[in-house]
Amino acid sequence: MNRATLNELQRQRSYPSITMLLNTTPGITLSLTELDTARRLACHIDNRLDGDVSDALRLSLITRLTHAIDEQAGEPSSHALALFVSPEYSAAVRLARSIEERVTIDDTFTTRDLVAVFNRTALYRVITISEQTSRLFIGDRQRLVEQRDDAWPLTRNDEHTPTWARDLSDRLRTEHATDPLPVVVAGVQRSVRKFAPTLTETIGVIAGNHDRTSITELHHAALPIVNDWLRTDATRAICQLDLARSNKRYAGGIHEIWPLTLDGRVATLIVESDYTLPACIDHNNQLHPANDPDHPDVNDDIIDDTIEAVLQHGGASVIVNSNSNTLIDRQRIAAILRY
Template sequence: MNRNDLRTIKSYEGYPCLSITLPTHRTSPDNKQDPIRVRNLVTQATNRLLESFSRREVAGLLTDLENITNEIDYTHTLDGLAIFVNADVALKFYLPFTLNERVVIDQNFFTRDLVFAMNRTPRYWVLALSEKPTRLYEAVREDLEEVTAGTPFPLTHGGPGGASGLTNDPAVNRSAFRDEHHRIFFRNVDQALGELMAQDPLPLAVVGVDRFISFFREVGSHNDKIVTTLTGSHDRTSAHELGKLVWPLVKQSLAASRQQALSELDTAVGGQRYASTIGETWRFAREGRGALLLVEEGFHYPARVNASGTGLDPIEAPSGPEDMDDAVDETIETVLNMGGRVVFFEDGTLAQHDRIALILRY
């Protein structure tokens, strides 16, 4: 699941929207209980729907719910499962992070737990460069899932030096001719990647032989997003094995990024171009001024917008639609949606800033 999937899910409206989430397991014997838990939650959801609707009114929804749950492949589940069904759509997602067990029936799909998990879980793109084909993966830690549906990926080089042969014209420099068509191909790869980067601007790990990485950097527009590279031919490397190779490199890079972010914050503090505390960071983020948000991983702040509309009042727990389950997540989402960056830190790192700080664009 990426941010575009999440935005799509959040866009659906109309009662009833049924959301089912639960933790799942990757290995036996723990995963033997997963089908039973899903069936129990489906039964719970069905009973709750029939308390408010006649069976005829929700017949289509119940059929879709049955069909989508019958499609679950329990041999390939990860750490969490999310199911969303209403009159218009039936979706399921295997997720590499655990979720609370919930059945929610509301005007919209329940996404709070997903937003929380996605915001606080290291996610990144892996681009495996090759002639046949170049593949894109969405990664969470060492878990890689190939991106295909609704995208141009995977992409195969069909030009000279790829699927088609090189010219035999002795007047043509075959090496230069081949290299130029590789540049054209990787420029197309970069353009296809850009469409997904615009929706979900994650860090990027690039995999491939030196020549291909060099061409991609030369013609690409995402060099600032590249956090690490893994050199070598990995055309036959499985997603599972590739994740084991890439994640340690990304993890090391993220640690360096945290140190760099702290240095940037020190500079911003000296230049009076920063905000601290959740109330201030939330307000400046909404104004579109957030360039880089620094936040402790365990920081949560249920809140209500104050009477003036410019600040936040803490609450014990949400009690109405105007309340925020977590103003920290709201701030994270706002910064990301407006093109800013977010870096997470261990609890206690940002104590002098009340656990959260924002470097301002202006």
Template sequence: MTGAPPRADWPTPEQVLLLQSVRADPCVSLLASTRPAPRMTEADAATLERLAADATVRLAGDGRVGSDLAGALAETVARARSGPTGRGIAVFVNPVVREVVRLPVPVTDRVVVDPTFATRDLVRTLHRTPRHLVLLLSDREARLLEGVAEDLRPPPRSPFPLVADGVSRDAFLRRVDQALATHRRLHPAPLVLVGAERTVTRFRRLSRDLDRLAGTVTGSLLRAPLPDLVPREREVLDAYLLSRQDEALALLDRRRSRAAVVEGIDAVWLAARCERPEMLAVEEGFTYPARLSADGDFLTPAADVDHPDVVDDLVDEVIETVLLRGGWVALVTDGALAGRGRVALTVR
């Protein structure tokens, strides 16, 4: 029997936080768009090799450390080439880390050599294609799926699927609700309900665990092929994510009336370090290479990104600072913060 082709595993919040916590000079990040495939295509491999060669040139001035990292980078790229791909890939290497992360979203091909890893595309993945749960319901059966991007599969450990086994409809739906609550306590995530309108309506009335309900898909789809289900549940999830952007922009307006908002990269960078950050809103396409002052508080924009004194993208650093200091991040569409410097921070 032929096994299914390997599938890419997407980044988890725990993995992203771990990569963000790393501080070592240098940290090498390679990011490239790829074509979904069970094994990386030759064209994508050539792109990754080109980026690795660029990084090796930039490491050449770091003596023995640079030489060792160049070797580690070559080994990690070779490992990435042998595995499956999504729509993007990230390779992270420093003296102790050798990490390959597949992404369900395309990225801008680039090399970053900084004291930290370039994780913004991973953060964007978590925001735009978050892990979520899909509960498929009928009066007599319930299935649970875990989704990231266009990938749906049963979670590795859960009490599902469930079958009614002769009990009444309401008793069964309460049992489903209890099992769902148990799973979501361990694995919190937005939820999409799928089922006939009558069943979903009744479940919503009985349930005690519908926080972060992204929405519902109406139809008898318990046995529907997953490729048919994905676009329907994705439409619901996209609307939910758009409402989160609106929520972030509304929070900016409320905090502005209390003089608790700073705007523009210079002010945001200083406030993220010196005040108590609450929520960072930043346009997805905004990047800002810069030099830091000796005390780290002030920025000078830079065009010579390859220079070792230049931080390739201060926006990545701001995102990491806000998350590490207990704030949350909203990536908004380009233009949503027009006139506000493309980035804004609310403070407590």
């Protein structure tokens, strides 16, 4: 999964948009127990759709969902599997962290756990830089994958140093515009000095020449840098939140944050990982907590919709551990406002 996949999922608007979230065992195909769980959740979805949509649409959606389950059954798993099916769209995404198993049916897909992947599973780039070549990798906690296409790897021919630096900078700028990620630079000091100033998302450096370093070695060298960066992510967000409060650019609690989100005023949303809230929305866009998340008039999780709305308005989202009590005095969700 990458940010482009997340953005594509969040652009979908259609009822019913079905999301199934299932925990799986990394490295092996779906077990019989996991398959039984997936099929039980599919039956639950079928029951919820009965009488809510036409029989023809319900049958089509359940058939496609069942096909997706069978298709994924023979593939090596990650920590969790997310299946998305709507009248116009379907997708399967493997997640690198465990989730709360559930299904949602709404006008949009539930992408909160995908957002958490970006906040918690160390998606990053590694760029190797030298006087003659540059390689680009995408990584998470478990592996690096080299990007090999028309743009990468980049090999220097007869270009003068300024031309080589400009070509490298242009290609990295294109990658960052498509999918902004933190960057670990690998290279000798003189090369890093020449080219790293163009990398605004740099979080650390792996010293030495790495033109021929294996992917496994690069991954082992990069991961401690990324882990240090991740450990400070929530701390940075809370510090920024405290500053926003003193500057009167703070909001706390979902009832205060929801209308501000719709107005595009939220710059950064900070929310506990397991905070969910089924709710109804009235004609004034006011929230009313609901006890029946399966009811057609109830939004399964208004917190997920809030996260999506923030991202769609160009804001950021930070998911923090619910056990950390970081937001205990902020009603489990808080926001830094643009104004």
